[in-house]
Amino acid sequence: xxxxxxxxxxxxxxxxxxxxxxxxxERANTNMLIANLMGMVGFSLCWAIRRWVYPQGRxxxxxxxxxxxxxxxxxxxxTTFANGGFAQIHGWADVRWLLLACVFPPFQFLLAATSGLxxxxxxxxxxLVCTTxxxxxxxxx
Amino acid sequence: MDGLRxxxxxxxxxxxxxxxxxNSPSFSGQMQYFGSIRQNxxxxxxGVSFDAGEVPVVDEELFVNISFHTWKFTGFGIxxxxxxxxxxxxxxxxxxxxKDPSSCSVYGSGNAMNFVCKSAGTTRxxxxxxxxxxxxxxxxxxxxxxxxxxxxxxxLPFLPVPSFVSFASSHAICLVGAVFY
Numbered sequence: 036x037x038x039x040x041x042x043x044x045x046x047x048x049x050x051x052x053x054x055x056x057x058x059x060x061e062r063a064n065t066n067m068l069i070a071n072l073m074g075m076v077g078f079s080l081c082w083a084i085r086r087w088v089y090p091q092g093r094x095x096x097x098x099x100x101x102x103x104x105x106x107x108x109x110x111x112x113x114t115t116f117a118n119g120g121f122a123q124i125h126g127w128a129d130v131r132w133l134l135l136a137c138v139f140p141p142f143q144f145l146l147a148a149t150s151g152l153x154x155x156x157x158x159x160x161x162x163l164v165c166t167t168x169x170x171x172x173x174x175x176x
Numbered sequence: 177m178d179g180l181r182x183x184x185x186x187x188x189x190x191x192x193x194x195x196x197x198x199n200s201p202s203f204s205g206q207m208q209y210f211g212s213i214r215q216n217x218x219x220x221x222x223g224v225s226f227d228a229g230e231v232p233v234v235d236e237e238l239f240v241n242i243s244f245h246t247w248k249f250t251g252f253g254i255x256x257x258x259x260x261x262x263x264x265x266x267x268x269x270x271x272x273x274x275k276d277p278s279s280c281s282v283y284g285s286g287n288a289m290n291f292v293c294k295s296a297g298t299t300r301x302x303x304x305x306x307x308x309x310x311x312x313x314x315x316x317x318x319x320x321x322x323x324x325x326x327x328x329x330x331x332l333p334f335l336p337v338p339s340f341v342s343f344a345s346s347h348a349i350c351l352v353g354a355v356f357y
Contacts, residue, residue, distance in 0.1 A: 065299045067355070111295060119297025123277055128286035135288075145292050148351050149309075151301035 042085070042094040043101025049081030050074050050102055050159060051109035054152065058113040065117055067151035074155040093174060095166040102159065106143045107136035114150055271357050272311050272324075274303040282315050301354050308350035308357075312342075320346045 053073035058065050085094055111120030111133065124130060136142040147156045280293035293309075296302035312320045314328030320342045321328045328342070 063298045063300075065301075067299070067301045114295060114297040114299075114302075117297030117299045117302070119277065119295050119299075119302065122297075123294040126286070129291055132288055132291040142288070142292075145347075146295055148347070149292055149296040149302065149305050151296075151299065151305070151354070153351055 039094070039097045042089075042092075043097045044105065045101070046078070046081055046094075046098030047101035047105035047109060050078040050155075051106065051113065053077035055109065055113040055116075058116040062116045063118065065151075070113075071152060071155035074152065075158065078155075078159050093167075093170040095163045095170055099160065099163040099167065102156075102163070103140045103143050104137050106156075107133050107146060110143075110146055110150060110152070119150070271308075271353065272304070273307040274300075275306040275310055276303060277306075279306060279310060282310060282313060284318070304354035304357055305350050308353055309346060312346035312350070322346075 051074070053076060054070050057070040057073050061069075081098070085092070085098070111124075114120035115122050124133065132142075136146055144153070144156060144160075147153055276298055277294040277296075280290050283289035283293055293306060296305065309320075311324040312322075312326075314321050314326070317328035319328030322342050322345060
């Protein structure tokens with residue numbers, strides 16, 4: 036179980052950390068093309084490491100869970116550099132919506148979409164859903 | 177360095193300033209580094225020490241022009257400062273207005289729409305998306321319309337949208353459109 040959680044955290048960090056760095060550097064002038072590309076590159080590195088370290092594992096679903104479960108907090112960290120995210124949380128109602136986004140993936144996707152990160156998140160989500168299905172199929176054979 | 181009254185402090189100051197300059201982005205713009213270690217800059221730069229009784233303390237600021245934005249480097253953290261509120265310039269030929277997070281009050285307060293709206297920040301994309309989506313928003317009914325500025329429809333219990341179709345269509349238009357505008 037700990038291994039699964041670590042993959043979930045690693046997957047989330049690999050995708051969101053490069054985006055946080057782009058927002059930290061560019062802030063209000065963040066180029067969304069660069070942010071999306073950096074997220075994809077980070078995720079690709081994580082995926083390459085996962086294939087190398089754990090080639091037969093069924094970790095895609097855990098990476099996907101981590102991506103969405105930790106996404107709101109990490110995305111808010113990024114957008115805080117552009118006067119969004121935590122900079123716009125002014126009460127418990129906002130905290131409640133942030134926590135809801137952690138467990139309600141469509142809400143998290145909407146947060147990412149309005150921030151301009153929908154292309155990379157969409158691609159990574161589709162990729163992970165496909166690989167999850169493949170891993171389930173391989174495990175069933 | 178031997179002539180310095182506080183060679184350790186001077187060395188640390190020089191190292192932190194050099195580190196900040198060395199690690200600065202290579203593109204053009206303005207970055208402002210602020211040495212948080214109180215040290216007379218002339219001691220560091222010239223190696224000449226002062227013996228004037230009271231230690232002359234000067235908050236020296238070193239400016240390096242880089243074209244991106246202004247950072248204030250304190251040595252122990254980054255003060256995002258007023259540049260955090262900088263509004264990006266609206267491009268020529270924009271198809272809808274730019275709106276900053278203060279415009280999210282049209283959705284009311286404490287609801288999901290308000291939270292999503294203001295969380296995006298003040299990037300050019302976020303401002304463009306916000307401006308676009310709010311042209312589809314009918315504040316009188318608290319719902320999205322199918323056409324910009326058109327009438328909305330009654331709310332659903334959870335999200336204040338009249339229907340999934342109008343919500344999805346306006347978001348599809350604005351999320352993609354903001355990439356170009």
